[in-house]
Amino acid sequence: MSNPTVYDVARMAGVGVGTVSRVLNNSTRVSPETQEKVLDAIRVLGFRRSKAARQLSTGIQHRNIGAIMPFITHPSFVERLRGMQLALNHQDNDFNLVLYNVSEPDRYHEQLLAIAAQAAVDGLLIATLNVSDEQRDLLTQAGIPFVTLGDAGTGALNCISLDNVHGGYLATQHLLELGHRRIAYIGDEFTNVYGFPTSELRYTGYLSALKEYDVPYTAEYVCLGAHGEETAYRLTEQLLTLPEPPTAIFAMSDIQAVGCIQAIQFHGQRVPEDLSVIGFDDVQLSRYIGLTTVRQHLEQSGYLGMQLLLDLLVNPDSIVPRELPPLELIVRDTTRRYSGQISSSRASG
Amino acid sequence: MSNPTVYDVARMAGVGVGTVSRVLNNSTRVSPETQEKVLDAIRVLGFRRSKAARQLSTGIQHRNIGAIMPFITHPSFVERLRGMQLALNHQDNDFNLVLYNVSEPDRYHEQLLAIAAQAAVDGLLIATLNVSDEQRDLLTQAGIPFVTLGDAGTGALNCISLDNVHGGYLATQHLLELGHRRIAYIGDEFTNVYGFPTSELRYTGYLSALKEYDVPYTAEYVCLGAHGEETAYRLTEQLLTLPEPPTAIFAMSDIQAVGCIQAIQFHGQRVPEDLSVIGFDDVQLSRYIGLTTVRQHLEQSGYLGMQLLLDLLVNPDSIVPRELPPLELIVRDTTRRYSGQISSSRASG
DNA sequence: CTGTTAGCGCGTTCAC
DNA sequence: GTGAACGCGCTAACAG
Numbered sequence: 001m002s003n004p005t006v007y008d009v010a011r012m013a014g015v016g017v018g019t020v021s022r023v024l025n026n027s028t029r030v031s032p033e034t035q036e037k038v039l040d041a042i043r044v045l046g047f048r049r050s051k052a053a054r055q056l057s058t059g060i061q062h063r064n065i066g067a068i069m070p071f072i073t074h075p076s077f078v079e080r081l082r083g084m085q086l087a088l089n090h091q092d093n094d095f096n097l098v099l100y101n102v103s104e105p106d107r108y109h110e111q112l113l114a115i116a117a118q119a120a121v122d123g124l125l126i127a128t129l130n131v132s133d134e135q136r137d138l139l140t141q142a143g144i145p146f147v148t149l150g151d152a153g154t155g156a157l158n159c160i161s162l163d164n165v166h167g168g169y170l171a172t173q174h175l176l177e178l179g180h181r182r183i184a185y186i187g188d189e190f191t192n193v194y195g196f197p198t199s200e201l202r203y204t205g206y207l208s209a210l211k212e213y214d215v216p217y218t219a220e221y222v223c224l225g226a227h228g229e230e231t232a233y234r235l236t237e238q239l240l241t242l243p244e245p246p247t248a249i250f251a252m253s254d255i256q257a258v259g260c261i262q263a264i265q266f267h268g269q270r271v272p273e274d275l276s277v278i279g280f281d282d283v284q285l286s287r288y289i290g291l292t293t294v295r296q297h298l299e300q301s302g303y304l305g306m307q308l309l310l311d312l313l314v315n316p317d318s319i320v321p322r323e324l325p326p327l328e329l330i331v332r333d334t335t336r337r338y339s340g341q342i343s344s345s346r347a348s349g
Numbered sequence: 350m351s352n353p354t355v356y357d358v359a360r361m362a363g364v365g366v367g368t369v370s371r372v373l374n375n376s377t378r379v380s381p382e383t384q385e386k387v388l389d390a391i392r393v394l395g396f397r398r399s400k401a402a403r404q405l406s407t408g409i410q411h412r413n414i415g416a417i418m419p420f421i422t423h424p425s426f427v428e429r430l431r432g433m434q435l436a437l438n439h440q441d442n443d444f445n446l447v448l449y450n451v452s453e454p455d456r457y458h459e460q461l462l463a464i465a466a467q468a469a470v471d472g473l474l475i476a477t478l479n480v481s482d483e484q485r486d487l488l489t490q491a492g493i494p495f496v497t498l499g500d501a502g503t504g505a506l507n508c509i510s511l512d513n514v515h516g517g518y519l520a521t522q523h524l525l526e527l528g529h530r531r532i533a534y535i536g537d538e539f540t541n542v543y544g545f546p547t548s549e550l551r552y553t554g555y556l557s558a559l560k561e562y563d564v565p566y567t568a569e570y571v572c573l574g575a576h577g578e579e580t581a582y583r584l585t586e587q588l589l590t591l592p593e594p595p596t597a598i599f600a601m602s603d604i605q606a607v608g609c610i611q612a613i614q615f616h617g618q619r620v621p622e623d624l625s626v627i628g629f630d631d632v633q634l635s636r637y638i639g640l641t642t643v644r645q646h647l648e649q650s651g652y653l654g655m656q657l658l659l660d661l662l663v664n665p666d667s668i669v670p671r672e673l674p675p676l677e678l679i680v681r682d683t684t685r686r687y688s689g690q691i692s693s694s695r696a697s698g
Numbered sequence: 699c700t701g702t703t704a705g706c707g708c709g710t711t712c713a714c
Numbered sequence: 715g716t717g718a719a720c721g722c723g724c725t726a727a728c729a730g
Contacts, residue, residue: 003410005707016717021709026490031715048492050410051468053707055401056722061352062467064400064447073431075633082422089452096469098413099446103438118411119400120445141375143398258637288607288638354723365701370725380699402723405706702729707722714716
């Protein structure tokens with residue numbers, strides 16, 4: 001039924017538990033024959049010693065920090081992870097970093113429940129995922145302090161946040177200033193299963209910029225789908241077949257922008273000569289491919305989040321608030337002035 | 350001295366330990382005033398319950414798999430990580446992935462010792478790092494099965510390996526076939542502090558290809574330094590100032606190849622028109638920037654390594670050996686036929 | 699509602 | 715060299 005314990009091993013080997021423990025840690029000398037008997041019993045029973053019992057007995061404390069995020073495979077999360085690691089290395093406390101990858105959105109809550117129940121971590125970093133009031137209470141009652149990165153629902157207590165609406169505005173404004181008027185938006189579904197509203201917020205910024213420049217809203221220019229390069233590729237293809245295709249695209253993430261660019265190029269058009277593309281995030285890749293984007297300091301976000309969490313864990317009384325630098329428009333090579341018309345900067349008011 | 354326990358809390362609050370436990374787990378109803386007293390005591394004492402004790406008592410098992418690697422910030426390790434996560438998700442056992450980033454090489458052994466002592470993980474994935482006989486014994490005796498990824502020293506038992514010599518040969522051969530004869534090698538120091546011989550192995554392949562094509566070895570064309578984009582950039586600058594600079598560069602990793610390309614372009618030359626550059630790894634980035642490289646299936650390496658480790662942990666009796674697909678030359682846009690001379694494919698024998 | 703007690707599985711004294 | 719007993723900190727079952 002239950003896993004075999006040292007007692008089971010001892011009984012089978014015809015020795016005491018002390019001896020079993022000794023061969024396990026080869027502390028004191030044990031006679032070769034006894035050792036053999038014990039090892040045999042261990043093998044036969046498939047015995048594996050319990051981590052918990054061992055830790056409890058030896059008094060070794062090992063502190064874990066969990067990081068839970070979706071899309072661990074996506075670049076933006078890698079950047080955050082890098083920041084977390086960096087912060088961890090800078091302070092020389094030996095915390096381990098435990099990764100929880102939310103592969104299926106439905107399981108997110110379930111994973112949170114498990115984390116709370118298992119008491120496997122001392123603190124939790126929640127990247128991009130929504131935290132409901134219920135989930136906050138869950139973690140709080142389990143005694144697990146947590147810090148959220150990005151948009152984080154009503155349950156967020158300590159958050160490294162950014163102004164996604166403003167970011168969406170910045171990106172769109174850049175395109176408008178370049179004279180573009182047919183500007184598409186490519187983003188995640190608003191009601192995404194993970195519950196975070198990033199796409200909708202950036203879209204809101206997009207809308208407000210359009211409005212400010214008196215550019216009419218065009219429903220066909222707003223394309224939503226699953227996060228990722230492939231979907232962005234498909235959505236862009238749809239845009240290109242429109243009777244009046246956009247002259248510029250604002251993709252809500254760099255990786256989606258990459259998908260856009262690939263679709264555009266595959267269909268024989270050029271970026272930025274024929275279409276301008278702007279992304280969001282400024283992941284490492286963007287620097288290499290020369291993508292114009294909005295920098296949201298992802299790595300630093302992970303870094304600050306980890307610092308904040310360590311504060312919470314190590315010296316809860318002297319928490320310093322951490323703030324991200326403001327979003328930054330990074331102009332590179334994928335956006336260009338709209339050549340179809342000479343347009344002054346600001347539309348008439 | 351030691352951390353406060355439930356007993357300390359109970360004493361201070363003037364209640365029994367059962368009550369303390371109850372407010373901790375808010376299992377049964379506790380009178381508000383009692384609860385308040387307990388919470389106060391917890392706050393004052395700075396009490397935090399022990400994970401180990403809780404787990405032991407509740408009988409909850411939580412299994413951890415550790416992944417230890419240097420350069421977590423580098424793309425190639427991210428790819429491996431992705432593969433590991435993927436394999437973990439595919440089997441529905443709830444293993445946690447604990448990350449150990451070797452930030453300073455000196456601490457690698459120390460970290461291994463800690464992992465063995467803490468018994469924090471049930472199994473270990475060791476990426477690229479060397480495992481000595483001593484370290485193997487350490488892990489074995491601690492009852493921690495491990496799988497190594499890449500070159501892995503004499504202590505390796507289960508390994509997902511690749512033929513780095515052959516890879517170095519493939520890359521160099523490609524350049525030779527394109528008619529290049531002045532071919533530089535940019536790689537890590539051979540005696541790197543982490544102890545893994547990757548750079549030297551790929552260099553060996555480079556040498557053997559040169560020899561096969563009767564190309565004389567030129568010492569100045571071999572540039573070694575710390576791993577990373579920046580060092581590769583500097584080394585490339587040195588190459589460019591040579592009286593007779595190379596016409597092609599083989600960089601031992603894609604990220605170093607990127608450094609090469611940036612240096613070349615910064616100094617007004619073009620890739621591949623003026624210089625050809627080939628990397629090694631085929632990380633995601635390379636696809637986007639069109640880098641010619643040798644694909645070593647990094648993600649799959651992490652995937653297979655994890656599968657193997659899970660075998661070791663879950664059904665140790667039915668271990669299937671895992672093998673990586675062969676190395677693959679991926680020709681993209683950074684290598685081109687040498688234009689300085691018309692060269693037939695193979696040099697005279 | 700609350701205090702008491704008996705384990706959880708292992709390491710580690712002790713005596714033998 | 716080896717077995718028996720105690721304790722690590724917590725939860726849960728049982729009385730009260």
